Amino acid sequence: MSIEVRALSKAFDGHPVLRDVTLNVPEGELVALLGPSGCGKTTLLRIIAGLEVPDAGEVCHAGEEVSARTARERNVGVVFQHYALFRHMTVADNVAFALRVRRRPQAEMAARVGELLGLVQLQDFGLRFPHQLSGGQRQRVALARALANSPRILLLDEPFGALDARVRQELRRWLRRLHDELHVTSVFVTHDQEEAFEVSDRVVLMNAGRIEQVGTPAQVFEEPASPFVMRFLGAVNVFHGRVEGGRARVHDLEFAVPGAADRSRANVYVRPHEIEIHRSAAPGSLSAKVERLVPLGAAIRVELSLRGLGGGAVEAEIDLHKGEALKLVPGEVVHLSLRRVRVFPAREGEQDSLTASGL
Amino acid sequence: MTGPLESALPAGHRGARAPAAASARSPVTAPSRSRLRRAIEDPPVVRWALAALAVLFLAAFVLVPAAVVVVEALRGGLALWWKALADPDALAAIRLTLLVAAISVPLNALFGLAAAWSITRFRYRGKDALVSLIDLPFGVSPVISGMVIVLLFGAHGWFGSWLAERGLRVVFAVPGIAIATLFVTFPFVARELIPFMQAQGTEEEEAALVMGASGWQILRRVTLPNVKWSLFYGVILCNARAMGEFGAVSVVSGHIRGATNTIPLHVEILYSEYAFQAAFAVASLLFVLALVTLVAKKGLELRQASARRETIRQSTRSDL
Numbered sequence: 273m274s275i276e277v278r279a280l281s282k283a284f285d286g287h288p289v290l291r292d293v294t295l296n297v298p299e300g301e302l303v304a305l306l307g308p309s310g311c312g313k314t315t316l317l318r319i320i321a322g323l324e325v326p327d328a329g330e331v332c333h334a335g336e337e338v339s340a341r342t343a344r345e346r347n348v349g350v351v352f353q354h355y356a357l358f359r360h361m362t363v364a365d366n367v368a369f370a371l372r373v374r375r376r377p378q379a380e381m382a383a384r385v386g387e388l389l390g391l392v393q394l395q396d397f398g399l400r401f402p403h404q405l406s407g408g409q410r411q412r413v414a415l416a417r418a419l420a421n422s423p424r425i426l427l428l429d430e431p432f433g434a435l436d437a438r439v440r441q442e443l444r445r446w447l448r449r450l451h452d453e454l455h456v457t458s459v460f461v462t463h464d465q466e467e468a469f470e471v472s473d474r475v476v477l478m479n480a481g482r483i484e485q486v487g488t489p490a491q492v493f494e495e496p497a498s499p500f501v502m503r504f505l506g507a508v509n510v511f512h513g514r515v516e517g518g519r520a521r522v523h524d525l526e527f528a529v530p531g532a533a534d535r536s537r538a539n540v541y542v543r544p545h546e547i548e549i550h551r552s553a554a555p556g557s558l559s560a561k562v563e564r565l566v567p568l569g570a571a572i573r574v575e576l577s578l579r580g581l582g583g584g585a586v587e588a589e590i591d592l593h594k595g596e597a598l599k600l601v602p603g604e605v606v607h608l609s610l611r612r613v614r615v616f617p618a619r620e621g622e623q624d625s626l627t628a629s630g631l
Numbered sequence: 632m633t634g635p636l637e638s639a640l641p642a643g644h645r646g647a648r649a650p651a652a653a654s655a656r657s658p659v660t661a662p663s664r665s666r667l668r669r670a671i672e673d674p675p676v677v678r679w680a681l682a683a684l685a686v687l688f689l690a691a692f693v694l695v696p697a698a699v700v701v702v703e704a705l706r707g708g709l710a711l712w713w714k715a716l717a718d719p720d721a722l723a724a725i726r727l728t729l730l731v732a733a734i735s736v737p738l739n740a741l742f743g744l745a746a747a748w749s750i751t752r753f754r755y756r757g758k759d760a761l762v763s764l765i766d767l768p769f770g771v772s773p774v775i776s777g778m779v780i781v782l783l784f785g786a787h788g789w790f791g792s793w794l795a796e797r798g799l800r801v802v803f804a805v806p807g808i809a810i811a812t813l814f815v816t817f818p819f820v821a822r823e824l825i826p827f828m829q830a831q832g833t834e835e836e837e838a839a840l841v842m843g844a845s846g847w848q849i850l851r852r853v854t855l856p857n858v859k860w861s862l863f864y865g866v867i868l869c870n871a872r873a874m875g876e877f878g879a880v881s882v883v884s885g886h887i888r889g890a891t892n893t894i895p896l897h898v899e900i901l902y903s904e905y906a907f908q909a910a911f912a913v914a915s916l917l918f919v920l921a922l923v924t925l926v927a928k929k930g931l932e933l934r935q936a937s938a939r940r941e942t943i944r945q946s947t948r949s950d951l
Contacts, residue, residue, distance in 0.1 A: 323837055343841045350841045356834035360856040370842035373852070421843065 273334040273424035273457050274299045275320060280329035282315055289315045291481040293329070300455040302448075304468035307478035308504065313461045314429055316478070320459065321427050322346045333425060346425075349418030349456075353430040355410045357402040363389070363413050364398035370421040388416040391450070408439040415447075419454075428460035432467065444471050465505055469493075477501050499616045502541045509547070509586050511540040512618070520615055523580055525556060527615045537618035544589035546612040549574060549598060557607040560586060562600050567592075574600060576608070700918050703911035715901075715912035723889040724897035725916070727805065731880075731893060732873045735812040739873075740866050743820025748854070751828040752836065765821050768814055776814050777882025780807055803885030808893065811879040816872045823865030824858060831857060864931050871924040875917055 275297040282290040289312045297303050305313040318324040320331055322343030330337055338346055357366050364385050365372075371381045389395050392412035402410055411431060418426060431447070432440040448471050451458055462468050468475050469489040477484045477492060477500070485497040496502040513520035513527065520529045520538035529538045550557065560576040563585075567573075572595040574588045588608065590598075600606070672678075704712055715721060746765060750758055768776065782788050784801035794801060801807045835857065839849045855862075877895040884891040886900060894917060901910035 321841055323841070343837075344843050344845070346841070347843070348841060350838065352834045352838060354832075354834060356838040358835055358839075358853055358856075369839065369844070369852075373839075373842065373844040373848050417838075417842070 274332075275425060275457060275459065276332040276335070277316070277320065278330050278332070280316070280319060280326050280331070282312075282319065282324065282326050289481050290319075290326070293481070293483055295476060295483060295486070297457060297459060299334075299457055301473045302451045302458045302460070302471065304472035304475050305459060305461045305478060306465060306468040306475050306504075307463065309463055311478040312481040313463075313478050317427050317429055317459060317461050320425075321348050321350050323350075347421060347423050348425040348427055349421070349423035351411070351414045351418050351426070351428040351431050353433050355402070355414045355434075357410055357413055357417070359402050361401075362398065363394065363400050363402070363405070366402070366413055367398075367417045367420055369417060374421070384420060388420060391419070392416045406439075407435045408443055411435065411443060415450075419456075424456060426456045426458040428458065430461050430463070432464075433462075440467070447471055477504065479504070496614065499539060499541065499619075502614060502616070507544050507587060507589075509542045509544065511542070511584070513538045513540055513615075515617070523558065523578075525558070525610075527613055529615045529617060532617045539616055539618050541614045541616070542610050542612070544573065544587045545571075546610065547586070547588035548609045548611055549588055549590060549600070550607045550609060551598070553607045554609055557609045558586075559605055559607050561605050562602050564602060565595075565600060571595075576606070579605065697918060700911055700914050703907065704915035706911075707908050711908060712912045712915070715909035716916070718909070720889045720892065721897060721909075721913055724892045724894050724913070727808070727891070728874050728893045730805070731809050731812050732870055734809045735816055735873045736866060736870050738813060739817045739869050740820050740862065742817055743822075743824055743865055743869075744858075744862065746821040747824035747828050747858075748850075750825055752833055762825070765818050768816070768818050773811075773815055773876065773878030774882055777811050777879035780811055780814075780879075780883050784810075802883050803887065803891060805891065807883035808880050808891060811883045812873050812876050815876050815879050816869045819869035819872060820862065820865035823861050823868065827861040828858060860931060860935060864928065867924055867927050867931075871920060874920055 275295075277293060277295040280290050280293040281288070293312070293316060295316075305316060307313050315324060319326050322338070322341065322345075326339075330339055332338065333346065333348075358369065361369070367385045367388050368381045371384060385398065386395070389398055392415055394409060394412055394416070397405065397409065397413075402413065405413065415428075415431075428447075432443055435443065444467060451471075460471070472489070474486060475489055475492050476486050479500045485492050485501050487495075492501055493505050496505065502508055511522040513522040515521075515529050515532045515534055515536045515538050517534065518529060518532065519526045520532070520540060522540055527538075527540055532538055553559065559579045561579060562574060563577055564575040565572055566575065568589070570592055571589050572592060574590060574595070576586045576588065578584045578586055586608065598606075716725075746761075750762060781802050783790055784794060784807060785791050786795065786802075788802075799806075801810065835853050836849050839853045844852065874893075875895060876893075877899070880893055881896060881899075884893070884896055886892060886896060888900070892900065894913060898910050898914045898917070901907075901913065
């Protein structure tokens with residue numbers, strides 16, 4: 273079942289949480305709502321589920337407006353961040369809950385519970401109580417329970433947030449496989465970029481109650497639509513420039529800024545792995561001093577300070593073997609060429625948070 | 632399942648005891664450990680003084696009075712004690728006390744549950760004011776509460792003539808006593824449930840809702856089973872107060888022997904008539920009620936603590 277959200281707005285006690293949000297999730301897709309905490313992603317999920325009422329806008333399930341329907345009538349499966357298992361019920365009773373409240377026959381319930389526990393690989397755990405399970409097992413029970421009434425929409429709120437790193441990784445892969453089997457339209461909320469990229473078909477990036485960009489993981493990473501997306505997805509270096517004749521000037525380098533007014537400011541963003549380090553100067557390169565070398569396993573992070581430009585800090589990430597070939601030593605001067613840059617006109621008020629974040 | 636568990640437990644105990652035994656045998660570790668303890672604890676004098684103070688205080692204000700009640704009640708022997716209780720007026724007082732508790736405790740359990748549900752499950756304006764209002768009976772002298780009821784429902788009160796026309800008696804009758812008790816005891820259940828339900832959060836109820844449960848099903852299958860021990864705890868405290876309330880009930884009762892006397896009022900009347908032995912005999916009933924309440928309260932606390940321990944034990948076991 274597809275989900276359409278149109279012009280949704282919501283405020284809590286006068287603080288806007290969602291501002292004019294529009295989103296389409298086609299049938300069978302697994303979409304991640306990704307953003308920092310407080311960006312409105314959980315509220316959006318809860319409105320889709322019917323657990324919150326929007327101030328304006330509409331929500332459609334399969335093209336049908338559902339605003340008038342309560343959460344009870346929407347038949348969506350929801351997996352909550354802290355599992356929300358019924359602690360006084362066994363695992364089997366938890367999973368059977370949706371069928372029990374619909375007064376389904378006992379035999380049907382038993383069969384469905386067995387099937388679902390098999391699906392989440394907890395066949396032998398039906399008689400346990402939630403407190404007798406590990407975090408990962410509880411989350412799987414929560415998922416089985418959410419699927420019990422065969423919902424055509426599955427919503428997951430930070431499903432792996434409360435688990436430790438190793439279990440989280442396992443569950444991610446497992447969730448992806450499960451989705452490939454069931455093809456139920458799914459939306460899951462996360463603040464973890466890696467998680468969103470690994471599990472989802474498409475990523476919806478949210479910031480301050482707005483959707484910044486929607487796209488496949490490769491799209492949003494390679495072609496970020498805004499400075500926020502650029503900053504949020506991984507480390508980034510920022511150079512501040514001034515626009516003259518449609519080009520931003522940073523030191524003696526020039527970058528095209530389509531559509532920017534003369535004398536306005538523009539920011540040039542470069543990812544650390546898109547910086548190359550050379551021993552000799554080349555056209556368009558910046559000279560910098562090596563400050564520190566941080567081994568990261570397969571790569572080396574090189575922390576540098578620019579010569580000129582007020583000695584701004586720059587981070588580069590290079591392959592281990594390339595780093596070994598260069599034999600870098602802290603204190604020496606090298607030349608940086610920027611393999612790929614993205615230029616955005618600077619918006620008022622944004623520049624401060626960028627510089628403050630130290631990226 | 633029990634097999635590995637049983638074999639695992641003694642092993643755990645052995646493991647826990649072994650280091651203690653070792654340190655007792657070696658004279659080197661013992662003094663260094665006590666020196667360590669001294670560095671982070673108060674000197675023994677302070678500890679003893681504080682403990683003695685607490686014990687003295689308890690003895691002076693709880694143990695001695697309690698002993699006096701028991702001793703005085705039984706001074707004339709069990710037969711006299713029984714005679715005081717079997718007196719028709721005493722029996723009437725006991726019956727009335729039970730009746731008033733039977734009216735006010737269930738109503739306040741209902742009110743407490745509704746108030747706690749509304750306060751912890753919904754967002755609305757004026758909630759803080761509502762929470763403060765629930766505490767009102769704690770802050771108002773019970774005598775004032777009783778007087779308000781007289782002013783409202785008495786012969787010259789606001790609703791007095793309306794009630795009189797219909798031949799209804801509230802003040803100096805059972806309804807007045809029940810209303811006074813209701814007012815004085817209504818915070819107990821709500822006060823017990825609100826923090827508990829706040830700590831539990833609303834996720835389980837929301838989960839039940841999206842799975843298609845109706846409000847009634849959520850209450851019966853999710854909320855009530857979750858809060859039952861807290862609710863029971865609140866009911867016990869509420870009951871103790873309902874049976875022991877004196878001030879408010881004293882104002883509205885009229886002290887009509889055999890008709891509007893509750894146990895505490897009856898004790899007071901007997902005492903003012905110099906029937907000390909009988910007064911203490913009836914008072915010993917309230918003392919027993921206090922003991923029962925205390926034991927039930929302690930039992931519930933132990934039960935909750937062991938449930939928590941069980942959770943911790945089992946969760947660590949499932950991780951292994």
